[in-house]
Every structure is written in C-alpha cells, then in structure tokens.
Amino acid sequence: MESVLGRYKNLIVLVVVLFAQVLGLAVQVKRTTDTESSRLIRIWAVSAVTPFEKALNWIEHSSGNLWHNYFYLRGVRQENRDLKAQIEQLRLEQVRLHEDAQQARRLQALFNFKEQYVSKTVAAQVIGSGGSEQSRVVYIDKGESDGIRQDMAVITVQGIVGKVLKVFRSSAQVLLIDDQSSGVGAILEKSRLQGIVRGTPAGEVVLEKIMSDEGVQPGEEVRTSGGDRIFPKGLPIGVVTRVGNNPDLFLNIHVRPSANLHKLEEVLVVTQVVDKEPSPSENTSVRASDILAQRLPSVPDKPAEDPNKPKATQGAATGPAIGSATTTAKPVQAAKPTQGAEAAKTGVPTASTAPGTVPKAGSPSAPKATQPKVPSAQPSATDSAAAKPKPVKPTPDQSQPTPPQDQPQ
C-alpha cells in the first residue's frame, strides 16, 4: 500500500488539488455571491496588486501633469482664444436649450412623469484591469471608504462604462458593459424601441431583444432606459454600427460604445440618484403680490376651538374653514404612490429594495426634500398660497376636517 502511495504520490496530489478546486468552483457556481473563503482570496489578491497600480498611476499622472502644465504649453494662447469663441457660441445655444427645457418640464409635469437625476458622483481613476480576455473588468482607486457600493453605475462624460461588481476598502472592481455577463436596459433614441445591451465573448457590444420586424438603422443612438434600476435613464450607451438578421426572432444589432472602454482613465461613480417629479413652478417668476403677502404682518391665529363645543354663529363656523385652507399652505411631502405600489406598477424592485440603489426623493430617507405639492383638486385660489408657507401658523389641534392631501396622484 505504501509503495503504491509512494509511486503515485504526484498523481494523487494532482487529483486532490484539482478536485479541491473543482469543488470550490461548484460551490461558487451554486451560490451566486462569493463565499467567505473566495472573498478572502480576492481581498488578498487585490490588496497585493492595487498598491503598485496606484503608485504607478500616480507617477504616470504626476509626470504627465508636470509636462503638460508647466513645460509643454505651445499653442495654449490660440487654444484659449478658440475656446472663448466656443463659449460664446455655447452660451447662445444654452439660452435656446433652456427655453426648450422649460417647455419640456411643463409638459412632463402635465403627465406627472418622474425623472431620475444623477445627484451625486464620485470621481475615480482606473488603476488596473482584470488582465483576462474572458473577464472584462477594471479596478478603480475608490472603494468602500469613499462611499462606493455594489451595483452603482459607472459613467464617463461620453457614456456609461459599467457597474460596480465588487467593493474593497479602497478600491472597487467594475464590470464593463462589453463583458458577456453584463446587461444594461437600453432604448433606441429615435425609434424608442427597448432592448438589452450585452457584451459578447469577443468583447463586442450588442443590443438584444429587438424584434426582427422592427426597422433599426445604423447610426442611431442607444441610451439607457432606466429599466435596470442601475443606470439612470437617458445616458448615452453607444451608436448602432451594424444591423443583421438572426435566425431567431430578434435582430442582431452591434453597438459601438460611446465611452472608450479600452482607454479608460477617469470615471464617475454615480453614488446617488434621486427621483424627482418635474415641477412647472421651477424657475417661474414670483409675483410681487406674493412677496408682499409674505412680508406683511399677519393676523395672529385664533385659538383652536373645541369641536364638541356648540357653534354659536354661522360666522364662527366659517372661521376654521379658513384655518383649514391655510393648512394647505404647510409644506407637505409630495403626494406619491407608495414604493410597493410603484414596484407593482413597474414590475421591478423599487430603489429601496434593489441593491445599490438610492432612496427616492419623497421617501423618508431621501436626501432632498421634495417640492411642496398641493393636490390639483384644490381650488385655484389656494394655489398661490400653497406654493409658499404663510406666516399664519395652523393651530396644533386641527379638529376640522381638511381636504385630503396625501392621496396619490
């Protein structure tokens, strides 16, 4: 027996080591998340490699900055003049776009649309890659200590880059959109067709789930649809380069990413997205009478009346009615459907339930207060009052019935 073990020692060790790794793989495949042991190996590997990457990155940038900012300033004066001229042009365009945006905001408010705004980002530098053709990931120099969480969107000015896959203390792994395991909810800008952008094993980006009877032309822009609850709606993904027919029901659409995924240097991690209902009152002019009304001394409140007390006159009965009108002026939380109702409506988990997403505006944990909102059923006479808090304070004991305020719209 001993001689057999001695003779096949090498082979036995090989089989044992291979078996252990295959077993470990099977456990990881069965569980979608990392096990403790595999996570530990990742932490060790990343901790060993990222300090060198950060150091080299720093040296590279410092020397580049020194050269470009202090020595190589040829043509800067001319470039400055050109940029100034460009700013003038852009200012003119901005005025026109501002008008368009105002109009769009008013129209959106009419339909009670909800928009997602990128409210907070963290700038990060790409310090390394996964180093494999099969796994398209990059490492950034920001991690858990900088507020980075799993499933946060990573973008550049040109377009989306990917999402945060794994977070370490001072670095994070980002899964690029050209990886075959990634998926982004997408919409074609002109035809408004929705699909899923995925990576291929060859590192290309394709748009899937567009029916083959639809007309999609090369050159059409692809943007995020917001359906994946990771990327806010409307961010550029890329441009359609080739449209082919598949044997199945769907078109084979190739997309060239807007962001250069092979030459990433600085990226933005979207750490906070707020859902905001556009308000037509934003940026609208305030009437002089409203400002005056705020500044004028107000009549002190009447003491609260006991509802059990019999009312003496008709006039007394109308008093609290006015008081109730003033309560509408109190800023209230924007009347919204509950998150559960919203999830049921959209069919996807809400921001509070989805991992890595941020609380919505209007929810108790939202970072930003919503605009004071008055139910549209209110008489128009109260609208101007509702827009601003009046100096007249409502009595603490609001015994009189008030119009419903918290009904979903």
Add this chain to the structure above:
Amino acid sequence: MPITYTSSEQVEVYRFSIPVTVIVPVTALFLQAWLPRQFPFFSMFDLPLLVTIFFAVSRRNPISGLLTGAAIGLFQDALTGLPIGVNGVAKTFVGYLASSLGVRLGVENAGSRLLVTLVFYVIHEIVYFMVARGMIALSLQWSWKHELGSALANALVGVLLFFALDRFKQRT
C-alpha cells in the same frame, strides 16, 4: 532537434530563493492586470502562465509545479470577475505536466523553450475552455487561428522571459 532526452540524474534541478518565489509571480500578476489598461492588445499574453511554466520546468518537481500553478492561477482568478478556480485548475494541470516534462527533458535552449511554451499554452487554453464552458457556462468561442496566434506570441515572450529569469536560478 533542440529537445534532448536525458535521464533524471543528468538534468539540472534548480531552486529559487523565497523572495524570488514570491516577487516574480506577484510581479507577473501585477503586470497582467496593469499593462492591458495601457496597451489593450496585451490581454492576449498570459504572463502568470509563463511564470508557472518556468518554475515548473526549472524545479522539475511535479508536486512543486502543480502547487505553484494552483497558487498563481487562483491569485489570477481573484483579479478577474469570474469564479475562482478556472485559471487555478488550468494552471495546476500545466504546472504538473511542465514539471513532469522537465524531469525527462532538458529545456534549456531557446528552441525547446519556444516549443514547450507553445504546446503548454494550447493545453492551458483547452483546459480553461473546458472548465469555463463545462462548469461556469461561459459562452466562449474556440478559434484555432486565434489560439495558435496567441500561443506563438506567448512562446516568443516566454523565451525572452525565461532567459531573464534564468539569473535567479540557484543550483541545488
């Protein structure tokens, strides 16, 4: 033919100091993670595999070779977004085969090193492909043209790398 058959008594067995055993693989892993960001074409190279082959054929000890391959492969997997073990299995296998071959063959000259690296690269890719397809259902596409091109490129780099690493060898 540059590959010569020798008895195990005739071939030289080398060992490496602990710093070299640690620093060389870590440097290879670091370069593998860092260089593709600067030069995207570099992702076709597999420096950790080349280091695995070098240590395996130099030490000529199958157990040492497979354990080196396993450690380097697992470390490499940890840097990718894939489950840990795909590279580990492939490099364990290559480490074992390379050291077993090193026991029987002298692979000290450029021609034999080129051939050995080329063959082991292809073996590595086949094992990787099988594990990735069979166990974690990655939709990889096999292309002989691409694999042979990559194998040749890796073999050329391997020859240069092996000569650079030869200076760290210590005779037993």
